[in-house]
Amino acid sequence: MSSLSRQVINDNWNSLIQDLQEDVILESKSILTEDEFETINSLGSDQQMIEHFLHTIIKKSTKELIIFIESLHLYYPWLYSNLSNTIEKYRRTEPFYEVKMLGGIPNLPQRMVERTDLLSKLKNSLKKLNKGEYTVLHGMLGCGKTTLAAAALSDYELIKTYFKGSVYWLTVGKVGKEDLGFLQQQLNERFPDPIQLSPSSHLATIQLTKMLIEKGLCDNLIVLDDVKDKMVLDCFAIGAKFLVITEDKGVIGNQIESLVHCIKVDEGFNLDETLELFSKSLHIKDIALPRQASDIHQYTKGHPLTISLIAGQLENYRDSVVKDSSRWDHYVKMLSNKNRRRSLNDLQSFYNAMQESVESLGENKILFQQLAVFVKDVNIKPEVLGILWKMDKYDAEGIMVDFVKKSLAVMKWNELQNSYVYGVHDLVSNFLKNHLSMSEEQELHKHFILNYKDECQGIWSNLPKNDNYIFYYIGYHLKKAGVAFHHYFNNLYFDLPFLEAKLRVCGPADLIQDYKNYKSLITSQTDELKKKAEEFCTFIEYHGISIANGIAIIQAALQEPTTSSVHVAAVHLAKSKKCKELYLHSSPLSEVDRVILPDTLEINEEIKIVCFGRTTNEVIIASGPTGKTLKLYNIRAKGVLKEYIGHTNKITSLDVSNNKSLLLSSSMDNTIRIWSLGNGESSPGDRSPSPTEKRQLDFMNLFNAFPNNGAGITNALYVLKHCYPVLWSVFSKRDSSLIASLGPTNISIWILDKQKWEIKYDPSSQFRCLDFLEEQYVAAGGSGKIVLYLLDSGAQYQQINYNDFISLRSLPESLGGGLVILTKDRLTVYSQTTKENCLNAPLSTNCFKQLHSVGTNIATTTESGELFVFHFFTGSIVYHVPLMTSQLNSVCVNDKAILLGYSNGSLYLNTLDDLLSPLTSIKWKLDNEPVLIKMEHSQENIELVIGKKKKIIAERSTKIKLADISADGKIIVLAYEGGRIAYRELDKEYDETIVDENTVPFKLYFIEGDIEKFVVAFYENKEALLWKVSEKTLVKLSDERSIGCSSASYLRLGDHPCLITNAPMTIWDLFGKPIDCRLSGIHQSVIACCVRPDLKTFVYAVPEKTWLVDSFHNEINLNMKSGLLAFSPSGKILAALSQQGVLTIFDCLKKMPGFSTEIPDNSTCLAVSDSGCVCIGGSNHLSIFTKEGLSSKIVLNTRSVVTKPNGEDKFAVVGSSGIVYIVYLDVINGEEEIPMN
Template structure:
């Protein structure tokens, strides 16, 4: 029913005054108790940031409610002493509805007090905390007894507050008047034998008869049957429509004595007791714990303190006991007498010293351990033994019945029946939201079991392992169901606890186990195992433990991919001395004998990995990552709008929060590690509780543009948060988390501010802006102290100088800022520049951070690199290579031992600062040539110093290295007769050098732009080059003669020599394909093949056909004689970048920029297969990038493709057979030996791979 017009009008008239003065949180408790406000509505109102916002929200809700809500609101104001405000509403009070069940009358009226007192209902405890939602649910069940007799069962574990709840439910005028006008009668039961039960019923009958006239008094009944009949007569004839409350029932036989067709409310730990009686039955479970706010309220009431004034230990006590009302009442009563013992009682709780947590009270048990033991002792002996086995469970872990079926060696159905009994007796909890059901212990129950069975823990865990081994003797479960996941996750835990060290070594030093667990659970749990059990494993072999941990840490991001990669193939890339590699090689050789493909990285010893851990936390670029103060956690955020927290040791995810509505640009831990701040493109700043993943504060009104950076003070002495944004004027702010608005705004920048940070002593804030300056502000006054004009350091250029970030050295005397391609070091006192670190002009400094414990400076670059510099020596100390895109952030751990970096490549990498060093490995460019011969493999490629290198592919040794060239080398090719190497450069020059002497044999001038491709003919006498200048040149390089093939209108990126070496096929971005006679230079054919650029071309081995692919998303087959288009192959959704005929001329493979590969019939142009269709291999495209190269095996059964990595396919089925993940990505081509056993490529970060098939 809608709110009456008069009441609605009154609310609207008085709204302003009410919003100004009321405290909604005080009023809402009473309104929830009255049933006019739901718990969800209360929670939504409480999420409003200020008291006034909460008041506005409450009044808005009231206007949509009915008359009962208005009356309840009025009564709540009277109760909370808002008398003046209540008078505003009094004259328009609606007349209450006679049908209303839940009246808002005062529960403690004299009538209610009298009824409850006569019935023996216990008074409220001295310390009482309302549980309105639960209370309303009990009352709702009691209202069902209004018309007919029945049973309401309130059940829950020991100490959950059942009795207090039952008493409070009937402390209500409406309940008594509407449902139980005959009265309320309370009887405490407990664990009784028959004589004691008879005494209890006798005393109840005596109490009931006392209220009648003296003639009704009878002698006490002498037997249970007589007592039952006497009670039946009294309840039905003398006290009709009364409620009998039976508190703490344990036994169904006791309950049957009260099966007398009346209204009964009972409290019990055993849910199933009421199944033994007749009549209507209703039940309600009491949760084992209160939420944190209610728990703190109990402790505050006991200690006569405000919740805000409680020590931090109070929160820890509530968490430790999971909000158990019993435990908090026991501890609260103790603290009332000894208020200085917070830490002591917390320690007792943590150490499971339950006997010391005791207090005389109305509760039946003096100490917590007695209350726990009582529930277990009523079980049959055999079930007590089974319950003892639950001691081995981890806290907060839920297990399916099937796990316990293995542990107890019983049929699943029998186990489910036993567990149901445990649940019914509140000895175990069940999660019904899952199928199959999952079972778990309350922390207090588990702590009690552990304390009781401390001397048997090893044997109990040993039983778990032995039962598992017997049940899974043929291998671990792999189904992925709840039971399987339990064993895979916790088997190592049980082995360690059982002290079964040999079993633990065998399991964790097994590549099979690594593969199984990684596939089912991801790498983080595995890494965590090696960290947690490292001290145990190291006793057997610390080297092997280190090898397995390193393998997982550096390949974890690969192990998160789906489909799951082949762990054996990944492990083959480990060093030859590694146990991981040894096991992988044995397995690869064994599987290769059955036709499985594996490839060994021959030259891997020449490459070193400096990362300690690689984590892939987000889909999308990562904007920011940071350490917690203790270095144990890392937070990261980015384009996916989420905030994640994970362990720095293993990468195991601890928390994930959907943080903002747009990209999250920065995250920062508070100095105590308890809070995290985030800022975003959505213009909001948010502060989160780390442990509970709960939003604490939102600052959303003051910044009007995206907020670029946020940072807390370094100490919690005076906690402040600094933020900066793209706002025009008010772009730097300081926030006190206890205030709804900013504490100070710093003025001075008139362009976007990219970064802000506090000095080590928190006296100053430095800010960096697009206006080319760094400003230092005093924190206490928010006044500008000084300006460092970074723009003046780049006077040679007219371009804008954007200062990206700044960082203070540990002593606070110097400040380092990043701008363009430099990191500049300034003296804080004088503003003089002391030093500059300039990098190459093609990369920019994205971020820098000074180590808090040393002279090291970490610098992040746009060219994917991270470097460490010594600020005292002005010397580069280390290269940290491995990222595949721009590095956005670097940060040292607080102790300086680790460095993290995050990148647009979606990874966070961890580095140990003592182990990284300046790499001696030279990066090669991807434009390369390879010669395969009987003696070995020879590779030529330019390096990152623009020198040409010729290497022995098997050993990695350098056969020849040229001097640094003045113009960038863009292509290379080799000849065996004579032994020479050619290189083409950006300035159009071509050189031919003798190998290995390095003697310059020829310099060929003629091209006017970059030389893009070069190739010797088979006899080595002729060199052919193509260029960005649209021409192809045919050189008799020894004499210098040159023939120019002209006709293309755009750059010629590639060409192909046909089998006779007399004809040449060329293609261009102009969409044309041309055939040339090499002897005469005559153009034999010229066709406009495609509407877009021609990206690749290949002639069939028999010389009859050739194929072209294009940016127009098509491939075409052409006849070599007629030059007619035989087939147009459509269907690709992106540029078709590569093509290759099979050796039998029957199939054509094409690859596109979405990573898709298609196999076509040459005969009729029909589509035979689409590879990669089943699922993505990488996080991005189907092939981790463009498909740039394709090759068939000589027998035409296999296909190798090149993209973000290398894949091998079954041609007949179109299925992937193997994948080799390179460290870098964006491979340009793979060189393949004639027998299809050796594969050579170079990745985007310059690593050379010589891969050989394992046989």
């Protein structure tokens, strides 16, 4: 129990009983135990509750009493004033008041934050002090050292128990030797019986020591505040206990280590401490503080002096700042405006003191001032300092450690960088920058750039790659160096070797941001360079991650169109190399758009909602445990482009305007926010690309500012405020200024931020979604019905009953308009003209659960956890994920791709425009062009591709499921949805039905022997069928070993034509009977099997061995493991790729292996030429290896590959979109580039 609490409450008892109401009990809940709170609330009358509450407060500590008094400030200001005056009156009579006055302990600020951990650490250190020992409290100027010490020494029990009731506080400051005697006399006068001191400082030290011993004062505590020189400690070496407060840890000098305990005071408050000070100053709860309070913390890094100054100024306008955020915006603008010479005039004293600290550095003063060159809030490695100061990095570290001791800089060990990293506080950085004229600032940046130029000997791609700095911020320094250095932007950002080096160090997101931040400097504002910069930026966006992961930039650039400036730069660079290199040339046989590549992104927090931004690579994600974090990512570049700051509660829906310029987000915080998607280009003025916009690798937060995500921070263009949580909101498909919103009982229409109308609806409708219909109505869907409201007035127009209604979405006008309506068992298209049209998308065994996205493709999930994407025109399933193991929270589809966002933070981008294309592997016959059959999504056709020619062979609506083609492109076989298989000679008008089953095969092959041709159909649950073309007869492979087979090849064993199948490997005669033969792998499940072009020899692989078999059943063990097998066109060379990624070449004539090498993962197809040149393709890669082991690689999602049959080292490759490429390795030299055929 605190006697002070009893005295203060008793003196004010009557007014407290008369004026207090029960709300004060809830406000003071934090100082009550659970039992106390329940006991008070259980009492009958309000007066009983207040009386019991006050009796409880009487028993509380002084600290808890003060919390109670603070809670009265807002609603009981007269009581707050009376109790504050009473507590001050009694404090003057307390023993502590006398100790404080005699010892000179400073008063605590009226509003302060108790930094609990630091305070506890300091008190524990003080308790352990012995005579002649020191606790040293050190830290940056203005970081709250003095306040912390005063708070610790406001504990009278601590002073009485450990310092015999006496503390003596001296504020030292900057002193010379002639001032030491005055300081000693100041201390002497504080003692109970001062003595006559000698004018000699040395003798005075001896006198004071003797006096303390004789009078038993050595257990008293002496506080030396603001110590700047170690001579102060020398003159006070008098055997007492000491608390030393300083910015310069070096003042302890050569004191014995065991006598000194150092405590570092953080440079700033953490975020909670900053918000606590604001809430105390404004007398509101921290949850009621606006977003700008956190912004101020971020900009100041929580610097206590700055936060206190702003809080004090805001307190003067408390009534207005609680209701209006414009004054908060004023401070945010001041702190974020880097062109302003000073943010706050009240910090003048801070800058004056900082000037003194800098002047005390002596010969290192100039070196410290040069730290102004760095971007704020950055990790600086010793290697960077060595280049700046033109010295060895270890010498640079020694100088930096001295700055750290003086609290002018900080240092931490970065485990991932295996190095110390250094930094200076933003206020120090501001001080340094503000003392530079514009010309001085330019000279400093020029000096820095030229030092780096010397370091790399003028070859910018050879800039240091381990300093974790220059590749990130070279654009910033070039810009700051002035016009004379701006030509370097042209030189560097169109230089492929430099871009390759920057990508390997920083990754593509950083480089893409540079193209946007410095666009005007890179392009010199000319149309030609603007076009060139756009081509380079697009190239980096598409290929950047692959280059960062090791693909040569020249090789990637050669994949660009031949007219592209990137391609031209690659050719020029390749020609200029003294040592010619082989490059993989890829020439498409038809016009090709940039292909979407499957990709993934991990964001380390739960994904709630996803949607596409302006492009397929730009994705918007609402995430986090509360679902209020909103960011724009580039999934290819693996970086955050923007963070949209503003929502304070869960985001419920996202929508992007039809022109892709605006983003709409609704939230449980009662708002809709409209954001600009923009393109991320820099705005006028100085946009210093600090790590608040982009992060270095392994960035370490050196201060207490809350970590930033590396994105540019964006505020909403418009905030649409509601009186209720917003469950759903959408843009009109026709007019992006028109917005519809849905609340628990309200529907609103807005024109941007102006509400057009609002209606209330019956809560029993349980509306959960709404959208626009034909720009005349707003359709809201809920419990078993859809209600149409007139867009102009909000009047109810029509009610349509829908049993088991789930959701609705509006269709774009390009697809005919109307609504897509999802019920448990079907998808329906509804419009006022057609009324209802059921899509052919039934699910026989599952019920629909959710409608995710609508367009050319429609995404749904089922109650059993499956994902189905249907094509709008046909109703066919174009994407399916069965029984998902992870929780899928959100799906978004467009015409070409699908986004899947999972609860574990994983985001997957998969392509939709190539799922059914191509339908066949590519084939290439001598004297012919390569051929295949593909699905053309954009035209809804099935096409035959022969070289550069295309021919439509069917419409997609014909429900073709499988196809195959002859090598000369004259015959095709087609399997239809009902199970029918047709044979067609393309020079004839009609096809011929060869199989009329009710089951669709899962594999279909057209096989060409030396004389005969066959069609083979494999089924999952029944025996395979063989159709002989010449005889027009159908034969069943009458053995269960043909069930579930996945491949078949023609083979001659001796003079007997036959077929060979795998899984298990079986050889069949042409009457459908299995042939017995003595092979090691017969009737086993083999990994791969391949027939040599002579049709007499084949090779097969089992898990540990690969066997070569001749026509007499003789087997040769090739002593290698295989996963993929391929013969060259003549059969001379065999290529084998193991499942472990080892490629081996075998010479079939010499019967001996050639070279062996490791290749990329995810390889799915393989081809080899007669010279031993190998082409390997797979997911997002295509590689060619020569027999000498040379190789090159490009990014191409490869489906199949075949060797040119005339013996050349060229290959035909099919990408995932069905485009055929001719690829080969060659050098680039001479005046003309080698033509790509």
